[in-house]
Amino acid sequence: MTDTRAQKFILDKKGNVIGVKARLADGAYVNFSEKATILASGGYGANRSMLPKKVAQGLFYGLDSDSGDGLKMGREIGAGTINLDLVKQYPQGVETTPHHGLAATASSTDTMKKSGAIYVNSDGRRIVDELQGLGTLTDVTKAQKGQIMYIVMDQAAWKEYVAKSLEDKLVASEADLYKWEKIVNNGRPVMAEGKTLAEAAKKMGINAAQLQKTVDRWNGFVKAGKDADFGRKVLKPLAGGPYYIVEQKVRFCTTLGGLKANGSMQILKKNGRPIGNLYGAGCVVGGANGADSMTAMMNSWAIISGYVAADSAVKSLKK
Numbered sequence: 001m002t003d004t005r006a007q008k009f010i011l012d013k014k015g016n017v018i019g020v021k022a023r024l025a026d027g028a029y030v031n032f033s034e035k036a037t038i039l040a041s042g043g044y045g046a047n048r049s050m051l052p053k054k055v056a057q058g059l060f061y062g063l064d065s066d067s068g069d070g071l072k073m074g075r076e077i078g079a080g081t082i083n084l085d086l087v088k089q090y091p092q093g094v095e096t097t098p099h100h101g102l103a104a105t106a107s108s109t110d111t112m113k114k115s116g117a118i119y120v121n122s123d124g125r126r127i128v129d130e131l132q133g134l135g136t137l138t139d140v141t142k143a144q145k146g147q148i149m150y151i152v153m154d155q156a157a158w159k160e161y162v163a164k165s166l167e168d169k170l171v172a173s174e175a176d177l178y179k180w181e182k183i184v185n186n187g188r189p190v191m192a193e194g195k196t197l198a199e200a201a202k203k204m205g206i207n208a209a210q211l212q213k214t215v216d217r218w219n220g221f222v223k224a225g226k227d228a229d230f231g232r233k234v235l236k237p238l239a240g241g242p243y244y245i246v247e248q249k250v251r252f253c254t255t256l257g258g259l260k261a262n263g264s265m266q267i268l269k270k271n272g273r274p275i276g277n278l279y280g281a282g283c284v285v286g287g288a289n290g291a292d293s294m295t296a297m298m299n300s301w302a303i304i305s306g307y308v309a310a311d312s313a314v315k316s317l318k319k
């Protein structure tokens, strides 16, 4: 059953859903007849052809199962859609395969709290109080050339980065992190190590002379006990080499748009009327959040909308 892929809705003459056509693992097709159908097929983040151009170029860290099948099936029978251009974005992504990568947020955030690591842009300049929240870091990253920033670490900071990456099982071993030095996108590696700051900066395509000035300035702030540029609270120095630099890209996984539904989670036609016998739950239904979502909102949305959809479907059967 888990290898069975829903393909199409089966409709009666009035356009009500009366079942689903599906493909079995062996390639055979089967029709399921149902009095009520709940569509809960997730989002479309893995389907680049369904994403707006500006998002499709970004780094997706979700699952291949976010195929957009349900959105396609709904549209084929005339369902309305909402907010298809919106995705939930986060900072600190690492592009380990083209357009796909890791959510390395905890590694970077933890390192910032415990060390003198800093974020810079490709000009080698600091751009933010590194302890700001994820929303600010996302916006700041998007504002940089190439929508990219970098975490610059000394040995002490790198130790923290490695420890958190292993604790969170971002990678299986420290050796896996060093493999990032060999992953190259657009002519630049995902990560670089250098005996000197200049060596690491050059590998990453960062202005090395400016980066040295930035690090000197940062160490000056640490001595003075005040970050005069951005007011960061934790002040530790960036000591001598070796240095480590890891890219920090905007990443997304959850799509915020999808099919239109009403408060009973009935899927709606373009004219706003419900499609008979069809309910939706989770990411396949759009518009619950607007342009962004609160922490844990996506899982909550899947659970609550699933409850409401099931309740509505059962009630419709009792009528």
Ligand SMILES: Cc1cc2nc3c(=O)[nH]c(=O)nc-3n(C[C@H](O)[C@H](O)[C@H](O)COP(=O)(O)OP(=O)(O)OC[C@H]3O[C@@H](n4cnc5c(N)ncnc54)[C@H](O)[C@@H]3O)c2cc1C
Residues within 6 Å of the ligand: 004, 005, 006, 007, 040, 041, 042, 043, 061, 062, 063, 065, 066, 067, 069, 070, 103, 253, 254, 281, 282, 283, 284, 295, 296, 297, 298, 299, 300, 302
């Ligand atoms: C790495 C990661 C971290 C996340 N962290 C958080 C978090 O901290 N907080 C939070 O709130 N949310 C988080 N999310 C998002 C959250 O997990 C999703 O929004 C939520 O799981 C969506 O639930 P859903 O039921 O709509 O879809 P899914 O959980 O994606 O389930 C959809 C299912 O439908 C199946 N399917 C698709 N097409 C077909 C088809 N044609 N036929 C049959 N089956 C099909 C898929 O295989 C899948 O099993 C995270 C997501 C990821 C990937």
